[in-house]
Amino acid sequence: MEAKPTKKEKYIRQLKPYLPAGFEEMVAELLLSHPVRFAITNPRATKLGDYRAPQQGETFHRISVNGNLNPYNFLITTLHEFAHLRVYLQFGFRIKPHGEEWKSEFRKLLWPAIQTGLLPKDIEIALMSSLTNMKASSCTDTQLSRVLRQYDKREGGEIVLEEIPKNATFVLQGKTFVKGELRRTRFLCTEVPSKRQFLIHSLATVQLLENIHER
Numbered sequence: 077m078e079a080k081p082t083k084k085e086k087y088i089r090q091l092k093p094y095l096p097a098g099f100e101e102m103v104a105e106l107l108l109s110h111p112v113r114f115a116i117t118n119p120r121a122t123k124l125g126d127y128r129a130p131q132q133g134e135t136f137h138r139i140s141v142n143g144n145l146n147p148y149n150f151l152i153t154t155l156h157e158f159a160h161l162r163v164y165l166q167f168g169f170r171i172k173p174h175g176e177e178w179k180s181e182f183r184k185l186l187w188p189a190i191q192t193g194l195l196p197k198d199i200e201i202a203l204m205s206s207l208t209n210m211k212a213s214s215c216t217d218t219q220l221s222r223v224l225r226q227y228d229k230r231e232g233g234e235i236v237l238e239e240i241p242k243n244a245t246f247v248l249q250g251k252t253f254v255k256g257e258l259r260r261t262r263f264l265c266t267e268v269p270s271k272r273q274f275l276i277h278s279l280a281t282v283q284l285l286e287n288i289h290e291r
Contacts, residue, residue: 084108096147098194103151106158111136116143121249125153127160129169137161146227148199152220155185183207198223218261221279230281237263238278246282253282 081089087104094116095103107114117140120126124145128138139157141150159182163171171177189195190203202223225236237255240246244255245268253265253276262275 094141094143094145094147094150096151096194098192099151099189102189102192103154106154110158110161112158112161113138115140117141119144124149125157127157127164129164137164146224146229148195148227149224151189152186152203152224155189156182159185196227198226218279225279225281228281234281235284236278237276237280237282240282240284245285247285248276248280248282252285 084101084104087107088100091100091103113136115138119142123142125139125141130137139154139161141153141157143150145153159178160173162181162185163178167177186203186207190200190207195203202217202220206217206220237246237248240255242255242257246253246255252268253274254268256264256266256273258264258278259275262277264273265276266273
């Protein structure tokens with residue numbers, strides 16, 4: 077009779093389609109060593125992953141990661157959310173979400189992944205830079221995001237917002253916009269036809285339309 081698979085083996089099998097080869101055991105160990113419910117979700121426009129501390133009466137933390145991420149982005153997003161979990165176990169809500177304590181935990185989780193030698197060289201270099209130059213005010217690392225985006229599988233006609241010209245017309249989540257000025261890491265875009273303005277991340281994946289906006 078075939079032996080019943082262990083919990084770790086089940087996790088490895090479930091994670092394999094989403095992670096780069098060789099990292100399944102690393103993430104499975106994180107799941108086994110923390111009181112967490114881990115969910116792979118449908119794409120969300122506003123976030124790649126999410127961490128939720130236990131609510132009153134609960135014992136489990138909750139982590140969710142978008143299932144449409146490329147394997148490297150899925151791995152790094154998962155480690156990002158586990159850093160939140162580990163910081164909460166130590167400090168609760170007494171600290172900033174992406175303060176020095178979180179950065180320290182994120183570094184501890186990233187370093188073993190880098191040391192495996194299994195990551196593409198450009199991602200490894202971007203991660204090393206991120207480890208040493210994390211901004212005090214934010215966890216956003218545009219350069220790392222830009223490198224990770226190169227491994228996305230894009231559908232026909234999809235392009236990154238920063239790659240299209242100003243005043244170009246594009247579609248995002250079924251809505252049509254005209255690209256405007258850059259505001260730090262986001263572009264101020266005008267929805268057609270409502271003329272409402274939205275700040276859209278420069279690395280958002282959009283569909284470029286024929287430019288119908290008057291320049």
